Amino acid sequence: MQVGSITASKDIAGVASSLRKQERGISFGDMLKQAISDLQQLQKISTYDNYLLATGQAESLHKVMIDAEKAEIALQFTLQVRNKLLEAYQEIMRMQI
């Protein structure tokens, strides 16, 4: 899954600079990037499981199913995070200064 750059929204009204430095030194952007690449990894595993299942090579059925659920839940989670981010962005846009 290709997710376009979210980094553009980082520079809105200087919010980025306050978010960038968190307690443990991990920036919010990096965290998001990491989460999305994790999602991508899970989807790839799920696709590879499809291949194993279709060719009769899957060593255990439960592993295939668990991987599929993991991928789906990660996707749902990412979608909800994205929705929240967008909501927050729109909230800021509506603010009267």
Next chain:
Amino acid sequence: MNRLFSNMGILEKALDAAWLRNEVIAHNIANADTPGYKKYKVVFEEELKSAIEASALKGKKTRPKHLDIGATSIDQVSPRIVRTGGTQMREDGNNVDMDEEMTNLAKNSIMYNALVQKIAGEFRKLKAVINEGRR
């Protein structure tokens, strides 16, 4: 539009094979007492595997009449029904082993259910991505 469903092609193929295998096994069981009957089986998994593995390695065609070298594309792999002669279970030439058929039937229905669940999951994911993009 077809790229949307590219993940599902392989699952669809496998489901076709499982469905066909179910019919073939039913056919074999129905003919368990037919004299001279030779059982059939479905060949698919191995061919799919070799097609996927070798799809990176393809013979180049310089003339339109040239035959394909190496694997054909995954789309062209389809489950085949093969008749198994040679073996014999009983005096009348019938070679249906009931135990084997029942085992294969159980195995196949588990496989079918797993594949159905998997493809339903893929559809669910696509729908989620499409519907949740509204906000």
